[in-house]
Amino acid sequence: MLKVEDLVVSYGGIEALKGISLDVPDGKIITLIGANGAGKSTLLRTIIGLVKPESGKISYNEKEITALNSQKIVTTGITLVPEGRRVFSNLTVLENLKIGAYMRNDKAEIEKDIEWIYGMFPRLQERNWQLAGTLSGGEQQMLAVGRALMCRPKLIMMDEPSLGLAPLVIKDIFRIIQEINAKGMTILLIEQNANMALKIADWAYVLETGRITMEGTGKELLENPQIREAYLGKKKK
């Protein structure tokens, strides 16, 4: 279980996170919704060690990871599918997957996992030798997910995987998130697409300007009138 306690993060003098606590239990899909600038991405970047917090504690399976660098944090089984996908556009599709397995040395198993990911995303296999920069947005998102899976993570954090994608592709992505979760991986999902994100969430948090203002099961939040108005664009009845 990932545990975040009283996390405070500042960016150039501005407090982006003002004391956040949340739990991500194993095997669940946990969703974090919030508007632009609420601090969602900052939270994920801090967990993975790209940003150092001012105070607070992050622990994973009872082990504190707050002060570790990204490289060490990744070895504990946490990975990130970053906002905007950020595939290595100058590497081929296959190389992007291989680099996801950078820390592994079991060649035969890596080959198997590549086959598994190609089975899940046949489009990627067709484009095996293409540079990742030539893929469409949806394909790049699939590649970003595949790349993250290549390190055999226990917890996958996804930062707005539906951003800028066509509705049909978004549906695909959410189906895949559920598939991955069914395989036993824990998901921490950040979304502006609150409707779909809450539908698949076991538990959800609402983040507003650096603070968690609400939490509950996905279903509860979907039915909450405040949430419906603020995030789902539906008027109070």
Added chain:
Amino acid sequence: MEFFQAIFNMSAASFAQHMVNGISLGSLYAMIAIGYTMVYGILLMINFAHGDIVMMACYFAFFGITVFQIPWYLTFVGVIIATALLGVVIERTAYRPLRDAPKNSVLISAIGASFLLENLANYLFSGRPLRFPNIELLSQNIAIAGVQVQAISLVIPVVTMLCLVVLLHIVNHTKIGMSMRAVSKDYEIARVMGINIDNVISITFAIGSILAAIGAIMWGIRYPGITPLLGVMPGLKCFIAAVIGGIGNIKGAVLGGFILGLGEILIVAFFPQLSGYRDAFAFIVLIIILFYKPTGLLGEKTTEKV
């Protein structure tokens, strides 16, 4: 008209001679330009100390052979190792502490490292020119079909091509090369993949310095005067070569090196009256290229999907 007259007046033999000279100078530029381009590709900074690394390598060779009387082939191996270490040490002391600082600070630090090396050499070895050790096997003149050339002029392009083949293999087909390309594209995400970017950067400096060392040795045999400022002009020109080819692109750096080397030699060959402008050639080409193709000949336009 003058140009064609100059060509017609030149015999085939002397034209061949100039071509050999141009190609070997171009190869030397290419070897050094690769170091600029690789460091830029990863750190987005110009390693101004790179030319001075070439200079230091020449002194290392001088001390190995002339002072300590170590056989030249063993010295060359030692020079390559010592120069690689020097490159890594410069990166660790002058650039790594500034990893999260603004780009300008790193650039100024690079200029500082360059001055430090130049003045250190001046202090330790004095400004008096030394002679690069003579290696009979490589510096002898040989005649091929009536063209007199120094053996080293023929060795230089061959060694350069070998180095290029090995380098491209490392960059494109090995795990370390893959991580270098990944770090150069997005070092944050490279970190998230578990890549130790400090190691990758050290290896990049080591490779660039190894090529600089090999270039320096061949440079020394071809142009035997060693001074503490020896690296300044070649350093500038090779930086220009990297920019002309498209900085960050290895093949581009080689192309740029050959354009400058050949151009410089041929202009002087055809128009001896212009020989005073020999060094200006590189800068003129730079201005023209920047004007018409700012990303360089083989440089890619940056396209990003959001």
